[in-house]
Amino acid sequence: MVSGAAHWDAAYSARAPETLPWANPGASETLPDVLSALAPGDPVLDAGGGASPLTAELLARGLGPVTVLDLSPRALDRARAALGDRAADVTWIAADLRRWTPDRDYALWHDRAVFHFMATEADRAAYVASLAAALRPGGQAVIATFAPDGPETCSGLPVTRYAPADLAATLERHRPGGFAPLSARRVIHTTPAGRAQSFQVSTFRRL
Numbered sequence: 001m002v003s004g005a006a007h008w009d010a011a012y013s014a015r016a017p018e019t020l021p022w023a024n025p026g027a028s029e030t031l032p033d034v035l036s037a038l039a040p041g042d043p044v045l046d047a048g049g050g051a052s053p054l055t056a057e058l059l060a061r062g063l064g065p066v067t068v069l070d071l072s073p074r075a076l077d078r079a080r081a082a083l084g085d086r087a088a089d090v091t092w093i094a095a096d097l098r099r100w101t102p103d104r105d106y107a108l109w110h111d112r113a114v115f116h117f118m119a120t121e122a123d124r125a126a127y128v129a130s131l132a133a134a135l136r137p138g139g140q141a142v143i144a145t146f147a148p149d150g151p152e153t154c155s156g157l158p159v160t161r162y163a164p165a166d167l168a169a170t171l172e173r174h175r176p177g178g179f180a181p182l183s184a185r186r187v188i189h190t191t192p193a194g195r196a197q198s199f200q201v202s203t204f205r206r207l
């Protein structure tokens with residue numbers, strides 16, 4: 001099974017971003033969590049941001065600076081094209097979160113539908129190491145994954161589903177004392193094809 005950049009490049013090449021199963025117009029499912037965590041001038045990383053409209057929503061509110069990191073160069077091309085001139089205001093990083101060393105710190109880490117693709121303990125350990133390295137003490141991480149009653153696959157790949165307590169325990173296992181859970185809630189995502197998918201959205205503080 002191909003699950004690296006080639007897989008995601010193919011997904012973003014096959015369909016317009018707004019028709020992909022994870023499309024979320026206006027980034028409405030996690031935007032409230034992001035806005036409640038952010039102050040003006042806070043640097044934001046959209047980790048595995050793909051072609052998400054979150055960046056446009058933040059720029060429209062004068063928030064950021066915003067960095068979008070994704071494994072798929074094609075996804076980043078799509079995201080830049082959607083933003084037009086405003087793309088120049090964003091930092092774009094084509095990288096694998098599992099093998100990434102940040103060169104600055106962030107006040108907010110946003111991940112919608114990325115961590116649940118971390119398929120092995122080694123993947124999860126590497127992700128949490130990047131999260132811990134990137135997020136400044138006191139910074140917040142908003143992490144949205146499929147919930148226990150969510151789908152078992154996405155984009156043809158297996159996922160790990162999390163209740164908020166499972167996610168908190170996973171972060172704690174890989175970075176003991178590194179993150180404090182602040183809040184969690186349930187969100188139902190409706191795909192463009194009309195299917196309902198259960199997510200949990202958890203917010204953590206970096207200790």
Ligand SMILES: C[S@@+](CC[C@H](N)C(=O)[O-])C[C@H]1O[C@@H](n2cnc3c(N)ncnc32)[C@H](O)[C@@H]1O
Nearest residue numbers: 008022048049050052070071072096097112113
């Ligand atoms: C389901 S999509 C979600 C995209 C975006 N977060 C959103 O809400 O629209 C998963 C994204 O994670 C990216 N991704 C998957 N594995 C990754 C990794 N190891 N490092 C960086 N990005 C990754 C994919 O390229 C894809 O853009």
